[in-house]
Amino acid sequence: MLTDKERKAEILRILREKKEVTVKELSHIFGVSAMTIYRDIRELEREGEVKRKHGSVILNTVENKETIPIKSCPICEKPITRSHPYKIIVEGSKIVEACCEHCGLMLHRNYAEKNVSALTYDFITEKPINALDAYYVVGSSAVPCCSPSVIPFINKDDAEKFSKGFGGKVLNFIDAYNEIINRMNINIKSCCSPQQPVSFVLKDLNKKDKE
Ligand SMILES: [Zn+2]
Ligand SMILES: [Zn+2]
Numbered sequence: 001m002l003t004d005k006e007r008k009a010e011i012l013r014i015l016r017e018k019k020e021v022t023v024k025e026l027s028h029i030f031g032v033s034a035m036t037i038y039r040d041i042r043e044l045e046r047e048g049e050v051k052r053k054h055g056s057v058i059l060n061t062v063e064n065k066e067t068i069p070i071k072s073c074p075i076c077e078k079p080i081t082r083s084h085p086y087k088i089i090v091e092g093s094k095i096v097e098a099c100c101e102h103c104g105l106m107l108h109r110n111y112a113e114k115n116v117s118a119l120t121y122d123f124i125t126e127k128p129i130n131a132l133d134a135y136y137v138v139g140s141s142a143v144p145c146c147s148p149s150v151i152p153f154i155n156k157d158d159a160e161k162f163s164k165g166f167g168g169k170v171l172n173f174i175d176a177y178n179e180i181i182n183r184m185n186i187n188i189k190s191c192c193s194p195q196q197p198v199s200f201v202l203k204d205l206n207k208k209d210k211e
Pocket of ligand 2: 101102145146
């Protein structure tokens, strides 16, 4: 049985040979679950080694790189490197992006009084999903970006499967939001964003209050 580190090195070696490989093939090669491979790939993606393309994985080489100007996350100021960052659409027009779901949830606090919708991407399929309807695994051992990590799933079963393997709690949007805000308030007393009430409910997100 390989360690996580050995498996990731091996994935990179395979990619240098084959150029492109699917999650299914990798899970077969290593005899581990697809969830484990998804976690490895996310970590390699964060390290800038690989990127995902239509269900398979390729090396993040110069010729595979897209030339998109790099924005930085409004919460943690890290460059936004994910191809599908967390998006908040404010009052139907302005889009703000965060490096990951962790910062995305933190960012909602800045717009708690506005009418917003939000978009995230399923951890498994990378399909866009309504962030307010997603399930999140909060605080697992997989940390693709900021900690405590927040990993989105369209499907509650997948979220539960994931948390069985890697720990963390399965929460809906509001509970995940409150969990992150509470944990960050405990961790960093002098947080950069202005203090707002810790709990708010979904209807507040959608209320059309233009006072
Ligand atoms: Zn961030
Ligand atoms: Zn992040």
